[in-house]
Amino acid sequence: MRSDTSNIVIKNRRASHDYEFIEKLIAGIKLTGTEIKSIRAGKANLTDSFCAFRNGELFVTGMHIAEYYWGNLNNHDPLGERKLLLTRKELRKWERKVNETGLTIIVTKVFINDRGLAKAEIALAKGKKQYDKRDSIRKRDHEREMDHQAKERNR
Numbered sequence: 626m627r628s629d630t631s632n633i634v635i636k637n638r639r640a641s642h643d644y645e646f647i648e649k650l651i652a653g654i655k656l657t658g659t660e661i662k663s664i665r666a667g668k669a670n671l672t673d674s675f676c677a678f679r680n681g682e683l684f685v686t687g688m689h690i691a692e693y694y695w696g697n698l699n700n701h702d703p704l705g706e707r708k709l710l711l712t713r714k715e716l717r718k719w720e721r722k723v724n725e726t727g728l729t730i731i732v733t734k735v736f737i738n739d740r741g742l743a744k745a746e747i748a749l750a751k752g753k754k755q756y757d758k759r760d761s762i763r764k765r766d767h768e769r770e771m772d773h774q775a776k777e778r779n780r
Contacts, residue, residue, distance in 0.1 A: 651747075660693075
């Protein structure tokens with residue numbers, strides 16, 4: 626339907642460094658008019674965002690969506706909470722996992738789908754310790770070095 630906006634993807638690059646993802650899910654986001662226009666312009670930041678349950682519903686906290694330039698008095702709160710749209714079954718399952726095991730829910734990506742709707746990829750995540758982060762960096766550097774050596778041999 627809207628091919629011009631379907632390539633908008635806003636990623637939380639810090640999340641993969643700080644957390645180990647256990648399970649991922651795509652959820653809709655309840656937004657106002659100026660919020661969706663700002664996201665379509667690519668003016669959002671997910672760095673310090675996380676999800677929390679309130680009254681059986683899931684909300685995103687800390688997601689910064691810049692005010693829309695032409696929004697005048699009807700503009701939104703840039704750091705306001707936004708409701709995530711999931712089925713009751715999915716909400717109960719994830720709420721149980723968060724309460725029992727001490728995991729957290731992180732927003733990893735916000736994108737516009739083919740129909741022009743804003744979606745969020747959320748992940749059930751476990752925080753990494755400092756030594757886990759160093760180990761991840763070491764593995765990534767080793768893989769890069771191996772790829773570089775393989776390319777050099779093929780020349």
